[in-house]
Amino acid sequence: MKYFNECEVVFNSRFGSGVVLAQNASIGISRNIDSTYVIGRQNSSQVLKTKADETNISFTYFPNISDPIYKCFDYAKTGVFTNSFPESVIPVQVVIAGITGSFYPSRFGLTINPNSKVQASVSFSSFSDLSGFLNSKSAINNLNSGSGIAHSWNAKVSGTATVYNVLDFSYDMSINWNPIYSVGQQRPRQVDLSVGQETFDFTVEDANSNFSNAALATAENAKINITTFGDQSIMILNTSGSRIDSSDTSINLDDFVKNKISLKRSF
Amino acid sequence: MNQTQVHGVQDIQASYQMPVQHTKYLGMNSSFYTPEGPKAGSLSITSLLTTTNDFLAYTGEAGVYGFVTKKANPSSNILFGFQSGYLTSYTCGAQIGEIPTVRANFEVYNDAGSIASAGSFNQSSAVSLVNSNTIDIGIGDFTTNRVNSFNLNINANRSPAYYLGSSTPFSVKTIYPLEVSCEFNITQDSYSLQKLSDLSYNLKNVSNFYINTKDFNGNSVNFNFGNSLCYFIDVSEDLSASVNSPVGITVRYRGYLK
Numbered sequence: 001m002k003y004f005n006e007c008e009v010v011f012n013s014r015f016g017s018g019v020v021l022a023q024n025a026s027i028g029i030s031r032n033i034d035s036t037y038v039i040g041r042q043n044s045s046q047v048l049k050t051k052a053d054e055t056n057i058s059f060t061y062f063p064n065i066s067d068p069i070y071k072c073f074d075y076a077k078t079g080v081f082t083n084s085f086p087e088s089v090i091p092v093q094v095v096i097a098g099i100t101g102s103f104y105p106s107r108f109g110l111t112i113n114p115n116s117k118v119q120a121s122v123s124f125s126s127f128s129d130l131s132g133f134l135n136s137k138s139a140i141n142n143l144n145s146g147s148g149i150a151h152s153w154n155a156k157v158s159g160t161a162t163v164y165n166v167l168d169f170s171y172d173m174s175i176n177w178n179p180i181y182s183v184g185q186q187r188p189r190q191v192d193l194s195v196g197q198e199t200f201d202f203t204v205e206d207a208n209s210n211f212s213n214a215a216l217a218t219a220e221n222a223k224i225n226i227t228t229f230g231d232q233s234i235m236i237l238n239t240s241g242s243r244i245d246s247s248d249t250s251i252n253l254d255d256f257v258k259n260k261i262s263l264k265r266s267f
Numbered sequence: 268m269n270q271t272q273v274h275g276v277q278d279i280q281a282s283y284q285m286p287v288q289h290t291k292y293l294g295m296n297s298s299f300y301t302p303e304g305p306k307a308g309s310l311s312i313t314s315l316l317t318t319t320n321d322f323l324a325y326t327g328e329a330g331v332y333g334f335v336t337k338k339a340n341p342s343s344n345i346l347f348g349f350q351s352g353y354l355t356s357y358t359c360g361a362q363i364g365e366i367p368t369v370r371a372n373f374e375v376y377n378d379a380g381s382i383a384s385a386g387s388f389n390q391s392s393a394v395s396l397v398n399s400n401t402i403d404i405g406i407g408d409f410t411t412n413r414v415n416s417f418n419l420n421i422n423a424n425r426s427p428a429y430y431l432g433s434s435t436p437f438s439v440k441t442i443y444p445l446e447v448s449c450e451f452n453i454t455q456d457s458y459s460l461q462k463l464s465d466l467s468y469n470l471k472n473v474s475n476f477y478i479n480t481k482d483f484n485g486n487s488v489n490f491n492f493g494n495s496l497c498y499f500i501d502v503s504e505d506l507s508a509s510v511n512s513p514v515g516i517t518v519r520y521r522g523y524l525k
Contacts (some may be wrong), residue, residue: 004293004294005291005293005294005295005296006294007293007294008293008294009293009294019292019294020292020293021290021292022292022293022294023291023292023293024293025293059293061292062290062292097293112431114305114428114429114430114431115286115302115303115304115305115429115434116303116304117290117301117302117303137294140296141292141294141295141296142295142296142297143295143297143298143299145299145300146290146299146300146301149290149301151301151302152429152431152432153302153432153433153434154432155431155432156431156432157430157431157432165430165437166430166431167428167429167430167431168431169431224431254426254442255426256428256438256440
């Protein structure tokens with residue numbers, strides 16, 4: 001039996017490597033089997049695979065200085081996958097409690113609330129076999145201070161969006177990967193990035209009654225720069241090229257009128 | 268406070284808290300602390316009620332700053348200072364034979380502790396203490412000067428709001444309405460108790476509530492709410508009678524400031 005402090009999450013990539021400040025982690029392996037039936041028979045005749053094996057891992061964590069995980073997702077937006085496969089930078093290696101594999105980044109979510117640590121949740125997909133077994137960590141993990149951790153006090157919203165006073169912010173990026181199989185092969189010969197989408201949600205004080213072009217342009221240029229307590233960069237989220245998708249104004253007792261502006265961008 | 272000297276202070280409790288949280292993670296050998304939650308300070312002052320009634324004016328939307336100093340010049344003698352303090356409760360209590368006291372609680376949303384002063388303060392000397400032997404209470408058509416004690420409380424809950432990138436609020440709003448409650452004990456004279464069967468949804472709403480006091484020089488120090496109270500209702504009454512003492516009635520009202 002393993003206790004949580006014996007099980008570490010380690011991220012290994014060209015974007016950076018190290019122990020992740022994970023709050024939880026999960027590994028899900030799907031064999032994608034289903035029963036088949038024929039007319040006239042009461043029981044299933046066979047159990048067959050309907051799709052290739054797929055492994056998904058997910059964890060929530062506190063982004064730290066030079067967060068390599070966000071860099072990995074940010075890199076996926078560059079579009080190199082359509083031009084030069086196989087890509088040498090992605091997939092990345094992730095180790096969860098001794099179980100490891102090669103993973104493609106599939107979802108990155110980030111939430112910033114006032115007076116709180118920034119928390120991210122990520123998912124990765126793998127189309128190849130995992131290796132290893134449940135094992136204790138290999139190193140002693142001591143962090144002397146939390147000065148490198150991402151915190152809302154150090155999340156600066158800049159650009160023309162400063163006209164809005166941002167009360168909280170969330171970000172979500174999802175990437176669909178398309179594994180391509182050859183006849184007779186259980187593992188894909190290549191994995192292509194098919195589509196990706198980002199959503200930026202700003203909660204602000206001001207409500208814009210009609211989304212004019214000017215308001216749209218303002219929202220496009222927002223930049224969220226998250227630094228450490230020592231002012232070193234952790235990540236920069238830039239909304240350039242995004243479009244306003246929706247706006248929801250809410251009024252609650254004992255609270256400000258709040259407007260949630262949602263921006264979307266695809267790649 | 269706000270560069271005006273507060274007189275009659277009996278007790279001060281000042282503090283600030285840095286809300287740190289033990290941050291754990293998978294595979295840790297030792298964790299670390301990170302800030303989680305707003306920075307907050309608090310100040311609690313008990314003073315004798317004087318003619319200036321210093322704290323009652325702070326129930327509004329504006330914050331105050333202040334300093335506890337050793338001497339007249341706060342710039343070099345600060346024991347504790349605070350910025351953006353908001354009154355959250357005001358209580359004035361009095362009983363026969365004692366100087367009425369005031370307890371004011373503040374929440375501090377900006378800096379607190381050993382901070383720089385905002386200059387010298389105005390020393391005012393023309394204040395005097397309130398005499399508890401001259402208290403009148405009026406509620407609606409009823410008035411009495413046979414007041415044994417009273418306790419008046421005003422609560423002002425505050426809601427700070429923060430932008431990302433800042434540890435201090437950009438705004439502190441008052442959560443309305445402000446609740447006013449008053450409990451007073453009087454010698455039974457012409458006061459008529461309510462009936463329990465009257466306690467229903469249409470409780471008797473009274474107006475023109477006031478407590479009038481005087482200092483030892485005969486100057487008035489009044490709590491006069493006039494018509495500013497909304498739905499001021501009699502929520503409970505006690506009657507007490509014992510040998511060798513007059514019949515006493517304790518009445519509790521509760522309402523809201525408009």
